[in-house]
Structures are given as C-alpha cells and as structure tokens.
Amino acid sequence: MKRLSGLFLVSLMSGAVTLGAYKLFIEGKSGHNSIVTTAPNNYNRAVSFNGEAADFTVAAENAVHTVVHVKNVSVRTVSNPIMEFFYGQRGGQQQEQIGTGSGVIISEDGYIVTNNHVIKDATELEVTLNNNKSYKAKLIGTDSKMDIALLKINADEKLPYSTFADSDQVKVGEWVLAVGNPYNLNSTVTAGIVSAKARNLNTNGLQSFIQTDAAVNPGNSGGALVNTRGELIGINTMISSPTGSYAGYSFAIPSNITRKIIEDIMEFGGVQRGVLGIEGNELNSKASEELGVKDTEGFYISKITKNSGAEKAGLRKGDIIKKIDTQKINSFAELTGYISTKRPNDKVQVTFIRNGETKTVPVTLIKNEVVTTEFKGLELENIDASDKKKYRIDYGVRIKDINNENLAPYADQLKGSIILSVDNVKATDVESISRFLNKKDENQSVNIQMINRIGQIIQIIL
Structure with a gap:
C-alpha cells in the first residue's frame, strides 16, 4: 500500500511539473491574449519508408475535423447595353455569385481562420463542418495584405480545433x-x-x-x-x-x-505591423560583385529610415544583416517573414557585419504607418484607416511632402494626394513601392496614378 501511495505521489508531482512547464514555456511565450492553442516545439513525428508503409492516419x-467548407455569397450588378439602348433601362441587374473555399477552426467556441480572398466582398458567409452541420458566419476582421481573415460561428457544441x-x-x-x-x-x-x-x-x-x-x-x-x-x-x-x-x-x-x-x-481590431526601418537587397554573387562586398549571403542595407529603430540603434548603409534573434537571414523573404511575427515596440537582436567585424545590437521596431520614403522629391507615407474609408480604397501611399523645386508650384495640389500605382504596379504600401522605385533610375520617367484631395483620379508623369 505504501508503495502504491509513493507511486501515486511521484505521478502527481510529475504531472504538476509538466503542467507548470507548459504554462511557463508555452502559454507564457506570448504576452498577448490569444484564442489559439500552441503545440510543444518537439512536435515532429518521423515517418519512415524502411520496409513499412507511411502512415498519416x-x-x-x-x-480533418478541424477544417471547414466556407461558402461566400456576393451580389454584383451586371449591365446590359442592348436593354439600356432600346428600353432605357439603367442600373443593370443584380446577380448572386457563390464562391467556395476552406477554413480552419482554431478554438472550440467557433473562431475560424481562412484566406481574405475566400470571403472578399461577401454579403453572406456560411460554414459547413465536417459533420455536415452548417452555420452562418460573422466576419471578425481581415488582413488583405497577408490574405488572412478571421470568422466566428455560434455552434451548439464545442468544436474540434487545430493546434x-x-x-x-x-x-x-x-x-x-x-x-x-x-x-x-x-x-x-x-x-x-x-x-x-x-x-x-x-x-x-x-x-x-x-x-x-x-x-x-x-x-x-x-x-x-x-x-x-x-x-x-x-x-x-x-x-x-x-x-x-x-x-x-x-x-x-x-x-x-x-x-x-x-x-x-x-x-x-487590426494588424499591428512593426518594421526595422531599413531598405536594401539580399546578396548573391552578382549583387555582391556590384556592391563590392565579399559576402554572398545576408541582407545588404542600402538606406536607413529617418527616426527608425534601425537609425537609433546605429545601423548604417553598407551593413550586412546575417541574423535577427536566432533566425538566420539569407534573403529578403526570411527577413520580412520573421519581422511579420513582431509588433511595434518589440525589440529584436540584429546581428550584422560591418567592415569584416560581426556586431549585434538591439533594435526597437517602429509602427509601419510612420515609415516614409522619398522618390523624385516626393516624400511618401502609408495611408491610414480614415483614408481608406474616405476614398473607398484598401491600398495606396500618401504624398506627405514635396522636396522637388520643379514641383514646388504644384505642392498645394500634390500634398495629401494618394498614389495608387506607379507604372501600373499597385502602391500597396511604402515598403513595397520603395522596393519597386529603388530599381528605377532617378532620371527615368514614371507614370503615376493618384487620387487627389477632392477624390478625382488623375495621372501624372514624373
């Protein structure tokens, strides 16, 4: 009996240690409230073909029980030029369109993640579970840039969800x-x-x-x-x-x-994006030769944003970023992918090479909305939610200031205008348009489409 009591005590203590470790290292990893459940890091399960069939069951x-079918019902207006010409009908006819996609249940109370393009322009959303039960879904929020949307259904049962x-x-x-x-x-x-x-x-x-x-x-x-x-x-x-x-x-x-x-x-209520405040290019043999550097891996800094965390941390043009925290950086995608998991005011450790010496500095990320860039004397900044609502747009960059003497006479008309595209490339934000403009020669003309402050769409060539 004493032996059984001892075993029970050991089991109880082991369970308490395991639960405490989970709370400390898994749940405590994020300082933000979350509806998602995370898995331990040692999740990988080996699947071998050594004389046995691979088993994914x-x-x-x-x-399979956490993935749902998402139906998007939208309405569009279709005009008929012949009917308009002969019978004077105006406004067209409304037609219902149905699109379908998938989603993933991420909480037992019915939160579902899917792609933004699956639910875009929906007037009605319906979710069907793996057990064939259907529910009306409510759109909680979206991020069109990252193509993510969050839905919610009110089910009559606790739902299986993905970890x-x-x-x-x-x-x-x-x-x-x-x-x-x-x-x-x-x-x-x-x-x-x-x-x-x-x-x-x-x-x-x-x-x-x-x-x-x-x-x-x-x-x-x-x-x-x-x-x-x-x-x-x-x-x-x-x-x-x-x-x-x-x-x-x-x-x-x-x-x-x-x-x-x-x-x-x-x-x-919306996505909080933090940025380092740098511009540049990923390295390879050709880029390294053109820049006159020996390294062929990493991210080469060609420009530092004013008042950014990178500037305050002392990063400079010519530095080559090799690592952020523990994430190796060999490409632009690795850099943006890691930073996309961070928020404004988060601190990251940036390891870089300068003059052959490896250094590491802490950098505080700034809010994406305060990032600016300049091209041909136009200082550009990201638009905010009020701009999107006012002009009924979901992308664009605002002309913050004019530093070009040739454009000074038109400064009043240009300042505050929102650029929609440059050479037919969407100006989704300062970061993306800056990468595009960096490939352009300053003497090369560009075709800019914009909305002025009174809502007119105009085109100019700079």
Missing part, C-alpha cells in the same frame, strides 16, 4: 498534409513534403511562404497545412501551376504569421 484524423505548431521549426523535406475542400469535395487530404521555406513570390503582400508539393487545387484556399501530428503549420493560399489546378507547387502562409495576425485582430 493520425495526422489526417486530427486535422498551432511553430512554423519556424519546420524543416525542408519534412512530411506535411494539405487538408481542404477542393472542387467542393469535402475533407480531402493530400500528402507531400516541404519543398522550401521563406519563398518570395513577388506578391504585393506576404513575401515568406512555405512551399510544398502536396496537391492543392481551387477550393483548398484557407485550408490547413499540417505536420505529421496534425498540428497547423500553415494556411494554404495559392498554387503555382501552368493549368490553374494542381500541376506544380502550393504555398501556405506560415502559422506563426497567421497566429500573430489573429491575435492582433482580436486585441487591437
């Missing part, structure tokens, strides 16, 4: 499953491996995707990319294919970025 069983794994720990070559509803085929599971990380597709938003060769088709958008324990490592977003359906690779938004966006929406 555990992962599939864990994941978030640490996407920074995902390894190339690791087995993954894509779970979604392609072609309205519910609960479809496909397997593949992680083909690459921090993939830059030159989109206007996110620049750091997980690439996989798991089969993903139209309708999979917003579905889950999971590891071999069924834990979420990404949200399937797009495919690269010559046919429009699966014939190549698919790409997922990493779970760490997704989690940060969700927490921002829940806590702040």
Whole structure:
C-alpha cells in the first residue's frame, strides 16, 4: 500500500511539473491574449519508408475535423447595353455569385481562420463542418495584405480545433498534409513534403511562404497545412501551376504569421505591423560583385529610415544583416517573414557585419504607418484607416511632402494626394513601392496614378 501511495505521489508531482512547464514555456511565450492553442516545439513525428508503409492516419484524423467548407455569397450588378439602348433601362441587374473555399477552426467556441480572398466582398458567409452541420458566419476582421481573415460561428457544441505548431521549426523535406475542400469535395487530404521555406513570390503582400508539393487545387484556399501530428503549420493560399489546378507547387502562409495576425485582430481590431526601418537587397554573387562586398549571403542595407529603430540603434548603409534573434537571414523573404511575427515596440537582436567585424545590437521596431520614403522629391507615407474609408480604397501611399523645386508650384495640389500605382504596379504600401522605385533610375520617367484631395483620379508623369 505504501508503495502504491509513493507511486501515486511521484505521478502527481510529475504531472504538476509538466503542467507548470507548459504554462511557463508555452502559454507564457506570448504576452498577448490569444484564442489559439500552441503545440510543444518537439512536435515532429518521423515517418519512415524502411520496409513499412507511411502512415498519416493520425495526422489526417486530427486535422480533418478541424477544417471547414466556407461558402461566400456576393451580389454584383451586371449591365446590359442592348436593354439600356432600346428600353432605357439603367442600373443593370443584380446577380448572386457563390464562391467556395476552406477554413480552419482554431478554438472550440467557433473562431475560424481562412484566406481574405475566400470571403472578399461577401454579403453572406456560411460554414459547413465536417459533420455536415452548417452555420452562418460573422466576419471578425481581415488582413488583405497577408490574405488572412478571421470568422466566428455560434455552434451548439464545442468544436474540434487545430493546434498551432511553430512554423519556424519546420524543416525542408519534412512530411506535411494539405487538408481542404477542393472542387467542393469535402475533407480531402493530400500528402507531400516541404519543398522550401521563406519563398518570395513577388506578391504585393506576404513575401515568406512555405512551399510544398502536396496537391492543392481551387477550393483548398484557407485550408490547413499540417505536420505529421496534425498540428497547423500553415494556411494554404495559392498554387503555382501552368493549368490553374494542381500541376506544380502550393504555398501556405506560415502559422506563426497567421497566429500573430489573429491575435492582433482580436486585441487591437487590426494588424499591428512593426518594421526595422531599413531598405536594401539580399546578396548573391552578382549583387555582391556590384556592391563590392565579399559576402554572398545576408541582407545588404542600402538606406536607413529617418527616426527608425534601425537609425537609433546605429545601423548604417553598407551593413550586412546575417541574423535577427536566432533566425538566420539569407534573403529578403526570411527577413520580412520573421519581422511579420513582431509588433511595434518589440525589440529584436540584429546581428550584422560591418567592415569584416560581426556586431549585434538591439533594435526597437517602429509602427509601419510612420515609415516614409522619398522618390523624385516626393516624400511618401502609408495611408491610414480614415483614408481608406474616405476614398473607398484598401491600398495606396500618401504624398506627405514635396522636396522637388520643379514641383514646388504644384505642392498645394500634390500634398495629401494618394498614389495608387506607379507604372501600373499597385502602391500597396511604402515598403513595397520603395522596393519597386529603388530599381528605377532617378532620371527615368514614371507614370503615376493618384487620387487627389477632392477624390478625382488623375495621372501624372514624373
């Protein structure tokens, strides 16, 4: 009896230690309120082909019940020129359109993450669970830049939900499953491996995707990319294919970025983006030769933003960033992918090389909205929510000031105008338009489309 009591005491103490460690290291890792559940870092489950068939049944069983079918009902107005000409009808006819995609349940009380493009322009949203129960969904918030949306349903039961794994720990070559509803085929599971990380597709938003060769088709958008324990490592977003359906690779938004966006929406009502305050280029043999540096890996700083954390930390033009915290930086996608998981006023340790010497400095991130850049004497800044509401736009950069003497006579008309595109490239924000303009010669003319302060769309050539 004493022996049994001793074993019970040991078991009880072990459980308490385990629970305490979980609270300290897992739940305590984020200082923000969160509706998501995280998995321990040692999540990886090896799957071997050594004389045995690969078994993904555990992962599939864990994941398939957390993935839902999302139906988007929207209304568009279609005009008929013939009817208008002969019968004088105006305004056109309203037609209902239905789009479908996938989503992932992330809490037992019905929060669901999906892609923004799955629910864009919806007048009505309906979610169908794996058990065929359907519910009306409410849109909680979106991030069009990162293509993430958060929905909420009020179910009559506690729901199975997905656990978030640490996407920074995902390894190339690791087995993954894509779970979604392609072609309205519910609960479809496909397997593949992680083909690459921090993939830059030159989109206007996110620049750091997980690439996989798991089969993903139209309708999979917003579905889950999971590891071999069924834990979420990404949200399937797009495919690269010559046919429009699966014939190549698919790409997922990493779970760490997704989690940060969700927490921002829940806590702040919108996404809080922090930036280092630098501009530059990733290094390779050609770039290094042109810049006259020996390193062929890392991020070369070509410009420092005024009053940014980078400037205050002493970073300078010519520094080569090699690491941020523990994340190695060999490409622009790795840099932006890691910074996308941070908020304004967060501190990061930046390791860089200057004149052959390795240094590390703490940098406090600044808010993305205060970032400015200058081109051809135009000082540009990001627009805010009031601008988007006033002009009914979801992107653009504002002309903050005029420093070009030739444009001085037009300063009153130009200041406050919002640039929509430069040479037909969307001006989604200062960061993206700055990268585009850096490739232009100062003497090269550009075609700018903008909205002036009275709401007129105009074009100018600079």
